[in-house]
Structure formats: structure tokens, C-alpha cells
Amino acid sequence: MTTEGAESGSGPGLHSHVLDTIGLAIAAGEYPPGSVLRTDEIAERFDASRTVVREVVRVLESMHLVESRRRVGVTVRPADAWNVYDPRVIRWRLAGPDRPRQLRSLTVLRSAIEPVAAGLAATLATPQHCADLTAAALGMVRTSRGHQLEDYLRYDIAFHRVVLNASGNEMFARLGDVVAEVLTGRTEHEVMFHDPDPAAVTLHVQVAEAVREGDAARAEALTRRIAVGALEELDVLLAP
Amino acid sequence: MTTEGAESGSGPGLHSHVLDTIGLAIAAGEYPPGSVLRTDEIAERFDASRTVVREVVRVLESMHLVESRRRVGVTVRPADAWNVYDPRVIRWRLAGPDRPRQLRSLTVLRSAIEPVAAGLAATLATPQHCADLTAAALGMVRTSRGHQLEDYLRYDIAFHRVVLNASGNEMFARLGDVVAEVLTGRTEHEVMFHDPDPAAVTLHVQVAEAVREGDAARAEALTRRIAVGALEELDVLLAP
DNA sequence: GAAGCGCATTAAATAGTACGTATTCAAGCC
DNA sequence: GGCTTGAATACGTACTATTTAATGCGCTTC
Numbered sequence: 228m229t230t231e232g233a234e235s236g237s238g239p240g241l242h243s244h245v246l247d248t249i250g251l252a253i254a255a256g257e258y259p260p261g262s263v264l265r266t267d268e269i270a271e272r273f274d275a276s277r278t279v280v281r282e283v284v285r286v287l288e289s290m291h292l293v294e295s296r297r298r299v300g301v302t303v304r305p306a307d308a309w310n311v312y313d314p315r316v317i318r319w320r321l322a323g324p325d326r327p328r329q330l331r332s333l334t335v336l337r338s339a340i341e342p343v344a345a346g347l348a349a350t351l352a353t354p355q356h357c358a359d360l361t362a363a364a365l366g367m368v369r370t371s372r373g374h375q376l377e378d379y380l381r382y383d384i385a386f387h388r389v390v391l392n393a394s395g396n397e398m399f400a401r402l403g404d405v406v407a408e409v410l411t412g413r414t415e416h417e418v419m420f421h422d423p424d425p426a427a428v429t430l431h432v433q434v435a436e437a438v439r440e441g442d443a444a445r446a447e448a449l450t451r452r453i454a455v456g457a458l459e460e461l462d463v464l465l466a467p
Numbered sequence: 468m469t470t471e472g473a474e475s476g477s478g479p480g481l482h483s484h485v486l487d488t489i490g491l492a493i494a495a496g497e498y499p500p501g502s503v504l505r506t507d508e509i510a511e512r513f514d515a516s517r518t519v520v521r522e523v524v525r526v527l528e529s530m531h532l533v534e535s536r537r538r539v540g541v542t543v544r545p546a547d548a549w550n551v552y553d554p555r556v557i558r559w560r561l562a563g564p565d566r567p568r569q570l571r572s573l574t575v576l577r578s579a580i581e582p583v584a585a586g587l588a589a590t591l592a593t594p595q596h597c598a599d600l601t602a603a604a605l606g607m608v609r610t611s612r613g614h615q616l617e618d619y620l621r622y623d624i625a626f627h628r629v630v631l632n633a634s635g636n637e638m639f640a641r642l643g644d645v646v647a648e649v650l651t652g653r654t655e656h657e658v659m660f661h662d663p664d665p666a667a668v669t670l671h672v673q674v675a676e677a678v679r680e681g682d683a684a685r686a687e688a689l690t691r692r693i694a695v696g697a698l699e700e701l702d703v704l705l706a707p
Numbered sequence: 708g709a710a711g712c713g714c715a716t717t718a719a720a721t722a723g724t725a726c727g728t729a730t731t732c733a734a735g736c737c
Numbered sequence: 738g739g740c741t742t743g744a745a746t747a748c749g750t751a752c753t754a755t756t757t758a759a760t761g762c763g764c765t766t767c
Contacts, residue, residue: 240747242525266721276749278518281721285482285522286529289555297721298757311641312552315529335583336638343579398576401551480722506746516724521747537731537746 245273246283247319253292253303254319263300264293290316314404321412327465333409334461338454340399341390341406346447348393349438356393357439363389364435371428379423380414386431390450393438413461427456485513486523487555493532493543494559503540504533530556554644561652567705573649574701578694580639581630581646586687588633589678596633597679603629604675611668619663620654626671630690633678653701667696 249269252258270280284301287293290310295301309316311332320329348356366382387410388403430453437446489509492498510520524541527533530550535541549556551572560569588596606622627650628643670693677686 242747265719278521278749279747281518282522282525284721285526289526289529289553295721296757297755298719298759300720307637307640310553311638313529313550332636332638335587335636336580339583339639340576340579343575347575396572396575397547397551398572399579400547482722518725519723524746535746538733538744540745 241273241275242279242282245269245275245279246286247315248273249283250287250290250292250315250319251322253287254316254325255323256325258303260303260305263302265300269301292316317405317408321408326412330409330412331458331461331465333405334454334458336402337406337409338451338458340402341387341454342447342451344391344394344396344399345434345438345450346443347395347399348390349441349443349446351395352393352438356389357435359389360386360393360435360438364432367423367428367431371423371425374422376414376422380410383431384410386435390434390438413457413464424456424460427453430456481513481515482519482522485509485515485519486526487559488513489523490527490530490532490555490559491562493527494556494565495563496565498543500543500545503542505540532556557645557648561648566652570649570652571698571701571705573645574694574698576642577646577649578691578698580642581627581694582687582691584631584634584636584639585674585678585690586683587635587639588630589681589683589686591635592633592678596629597675599629600626600633600675600678604672607663607668607671611665612662614662616654616663620650623671624650626675630674630678653697653704664696664700667693670696 249264258264266277266280266284269275269283270277273280284293284295287301288295290313291304291308292310293301294304311317311320317329317333320326348360352360363382363386367379367386370376370379370382384407387406391399391403391406394400430449434446434449434453437443437449489504498504506517506520506524509515509523510517513520524533524535527541528535530553531544531548532550533541534544551557551560557569557573560566588600592600603622603626607619607626610616610619610622624647627646631639631643631646634640670689674686674689674693677683677689
């Protein structure tokens with residue numbers, strides 16, 4: 228291991244590496260709120276120039292993870308100040324010990340957003356959206372038995388992404404990545420032994436139907452049932 | 468000379484000034500997607516050093532507003548790649564010509580989030596939360612007549628912020644600023660001549676009641692009615 | 708005389724500047 | 738098609754300016 232490890236996730240370059248490492252450490256609670264990081268100390272730790280570190284600090288500051296004040300240093304801000312909607316912050320927190328709480332927060336968020344998105348999608352979806360949605364639902368049915376969890380996950384993600392995109396709301400659409408992250412996390416942590424709940428699969432198919440038929444109320448209600456089910460499933464998985 | 472006045476909004480320092488100006492310009496569509504900004508050109512425009520510009524570009528890149536590639540320059544990314552949950556991006560877009568669309572997106576987001584948040588708040592709110600909520604609702608009642616729109620707005624913002632905080636969900640809580648922005652925007656653009664809808668005021672009081680009594684279903688339903696009302700009001704205001 | 712308060716001084720850290728080399732990578736040339 | 742080249746960012750070094758917490762000194766007050 229020669230001062231290395233550049234492949235972290237974000238992208239190429241020294242900058243991304245340092246950013247990812249520090250962001251991960253802060254999200255993991257290795258630096259508690261109020262603790263100070265000095266720029267040249269970081270520079271030394273990563274064998275990087277002060278310029279790179281400054282850029283990293285600026286980005287971290289833009290996420291409200293840290294606050295840079297003169298004469299005192301770069302201080303870590305309390306978690307309730309963080310930009311929790313930044314995909315990087317979400318990834319960092321999901322990778323740390325706070326993962327369960329974070330997963331639950333995100334699932335509750337989903338349960339609020341997705342039903343409304345589905346309702347909107349029912350009135351706004353283009354034929355292409357409907358086709359994609361039906362295809363995804365069909366794929367879920369096809370892979371719902373026989374330990375094809377990986378493929379099932381792919382279709383599941385695609386399904387929810389289409390719903391969010393078809394809602395016509397940019398704020399909803401941008402949550403596609405979050406949903407993907409949550410679903411992936413669930414599959415990874417779930418007991419990989421049993422196939423998905425058949426009732427949930429049926430609900431997805433019915434949502435696709437409702438959207439196709441333009442039945443907003445039904446699409447919303449069905450999606451709400453999916454979301455509630457997902458939340459219950461998560462709580463069962465997390466709490467006991 | 469120095470080409471510019473410094474006070475823009477974000478914070479002190481050259482960095483914030485440059486960031487704010489460029490972010491605003493991009494959000495306003497002055498640089499269409501695909502157009503390139505060269506770093507030294509920016510440095511010259513603001514009479515700043517290349518280092519400062521580099522930091523700004525890095526932050527802009529972290530918001531997915533631009534993409535920096537060698538040999539080609541800093542290219543503006545299409546709007547659907549932007550981090551629309553970043554408060555800075557929201558402010559920039561609300562300040563530009565895209566304001567109506569943005570305001571509607573955010574209001575739809577509110578209509579999805581707030582009812583669920585209110586439902587959660589009903590079961591999770593602390594006595595302090597209940598007190599704050601009731602105080603805010605009372606304040607709204609008190610200022611709902613006689614052209615005290617400014618004070619009314621203050622209580623309105625406080626009310627929704629308490630609901631979001633009391634929901635116990637960090638993702639919801641972080642939307643307090645967004646809601647504040649939307650409410651402020653509404654008051655500013657609305658005809659300042661008539662007082663707020665009395666029915667809406669009553670609904671707020673009833674939500675406070677429901678939360679106090681721990682009636683989640685009622686709190687959610689009432690908040691949904693508030694949200695729907697706000698959306699309709701906005702559409703009336705925007706469309707014709 | 709000791710405790711407390713105000714004010715100037717200092718030093719530690721970031722903010723900002725200037726300029727250099729390294730690395731891409733797209734375009735143009737052979 | 739492969740090679741060269743140049744235009745741009747990526748990264749680094751070295752420096753100055755600015756801010757501001759902490760220090761310490763002197764003055765006042767009890």
C-alpha cells in the first residue's frame with residue numbers, strides 16, 4: 228500500500244479521493260461536531276497540496292458539513308446542519324454506522340413522495356413512460372421467484388424511477404437515485420433467502436395498470452400501500 | 468476599478484461573491500447547457516485569482532451545475548442534472564426567470580411532504596413542540612386581519628417549520644428553509660391587498676389541535692387540505 | 708494589595724495571490 | 738489510422754494579507 232487507494236467512488240483525481248475520505252469520516256462520526264481539522268494537517272495526511280485541500284474544504288463547506296473560520300480552523304458542524312439531500316452525503320451516511328437511521332429516514336421520505344408522484348404520473352405519463360413502467364412491472368413478476376433477487380432489484384429500481392420521472396416534477400425526479408440507494412441497501416441487508424413478497428409484486432403491477440388507465444387516485448392509493456409495506460418491512464428488519 | 472460590488476447575499480468574501488454571481492447567471496439561463504466558461508476568463512471578469520475561481524468551479528461542480536473537463540473547459544450541465552435540493556440552487560432559481568415553475572415544483576413537494584410530517588408530528592411532538600405550534604397558530608389568527616401580512620407570514624413560516632421539526636425526520640426538518648422560501652415568495656407576489664383566506668387560518672389552528680391531541684390521521688388530513696389549498700391558490704396566481 | 712476589567716498586542720490560522728509544471732485530450736496533420 | 742501539437746484544466750509551491758482568539762499588561766476598584 229503505497230500512499231494509495233484512489234478508487235473511492237466519486238470520480239477520478241486526487242480531489243475526489245480526499246473529499247470522499249474526509250466526507251466519509253465526518254459522516255461516520257469519526258470527527259464529532261465541534262472538532263477542528265486544520266488544512267495543512269489534512270494536506271500532510273493525504274500528501275496533497277494545500278490548494279487541493281482548500282478546494283475540498285470549500286466543497287465540504289458547501290454541504291454544510293464543516294465551517295471554516297479564521298484563526299480557529301475547519302470545524303465540523305452538527306449533523307442537523309448537513310445538506311442531507313446531497314447524494315454524496317447520503318452515500319457517506321449510508322456507508323457509516325448511522326445507516327439504519329438514515330435508511331429509515333429515507334424510506335419515510337419515499338412513503339411521502341412516491342404516492343403523490345404516482346398520482347401525478349397517472350395523469351401526466353407519456354405512452355413511453357407507460358410502456359417502461361409496464362415492462363418494469365413485468366420484469367419484477369418474472370424475477371420474483373427463484374432467487375433472482377439481483378435482477379428483481381434492477382426492475383424494482385427502474386419501476387420507481389419511471390414513476391418519479393413521469394410525475395413531471397423535477398424535485399421528485401431527482402429522488403430516483405435516493406430510491407435506488409434505499410432499495411439496493413434493503414436487498415443487500417435483507418436475508419437473501421426468501422423471494423420478494425408476492426403481494427408487493429402484485430401491487431406494482433396494479434400501479435402500472437392504474438397509471439396506464441389514468442386513474443390517479445388508485446395509483447396513489449396503491450403506491451401508498453407499497454410504501455407502507457416497505458416501511459413495515461424495514462422496521463421488522465431493523466428493530467428486533 | 469475592481470469590476471464589481473461585493474455584497475450579493477451568501478456570505479462575506481470574494482469566493483462567495485463569485486460563486487453567487489456565476490450560480491445566479493447559470494440558474495437564470497444566461498449560460499445555456501453546453502456552453503463553456505473558461506477559468507481564466509472568469510478570473511479576469513471578477514479580477515480574482517485563478518485559485519479562487521478553481522474553488523468556485525469545484526463547488527459548482529459539486530452541485531452538478533457544471534462539469535469541468537480538461538482541454539474543453541467548464542461546461543454548463545442541463546438543468547435536469549442540477550442538485551435542485553441544494554438551498555443555494557433553489558435560491559438562484561427562485562431569483563431567475565424560472566421562478567414560477569420552481570415555485571410550483573416546490574409547492575407540489577410541500578403537498579407531498581407536509582401532510583405526512585404532520586401525521587408523524589402528532590405522535591412524536593414534545594410538549595415544547597405543541598406549545599410552539601399553538602403559539603404560531605394563534606399568531607396567525609391574530610394577524611390574519613388588517614393587512615398585517617408580514618407578521619402573518621412570520622407565524623406561518625414558524626408553524627410549518629415546527630411541524631417539520633416535530634416529525635422527527637431529519638429529511639423533513641431540512642425542508643424548513645424551502646417552505647420558508649416558498650411562503651415568502653407567495654406573499655411577495657400575491658396581491659398584497661386582501662387578507663389571508665380565513666378557512667386556511669382555521670385549518671392551521673385545527674392542525675395544531677390535532678397534533679396536540681395526538682390525532683395523526685386528522686393532522687395529516689387537515690394538512691393535506693392546507694397543501695391542496697396552497698397549490699390551487701398558486702395555480703390561480705400563476706396561470707391566468 | 709488583590710481581584711477584576713478593559714485594551715492593545717500577538718500569533719495562529721485561513722483567505723487570497725501569483726505563477727509554475729504536469730496532464731489530458733480533441734483536433735489537425737502526415 | 739496513427740502521430741503530433743496546442744489549448745485548456747489539474748495540481749503544486751511559495752508567498753502576502755487578513756482576521757481574530759488568546760495573551761498579557763496596565764489601570765481601576767473594593
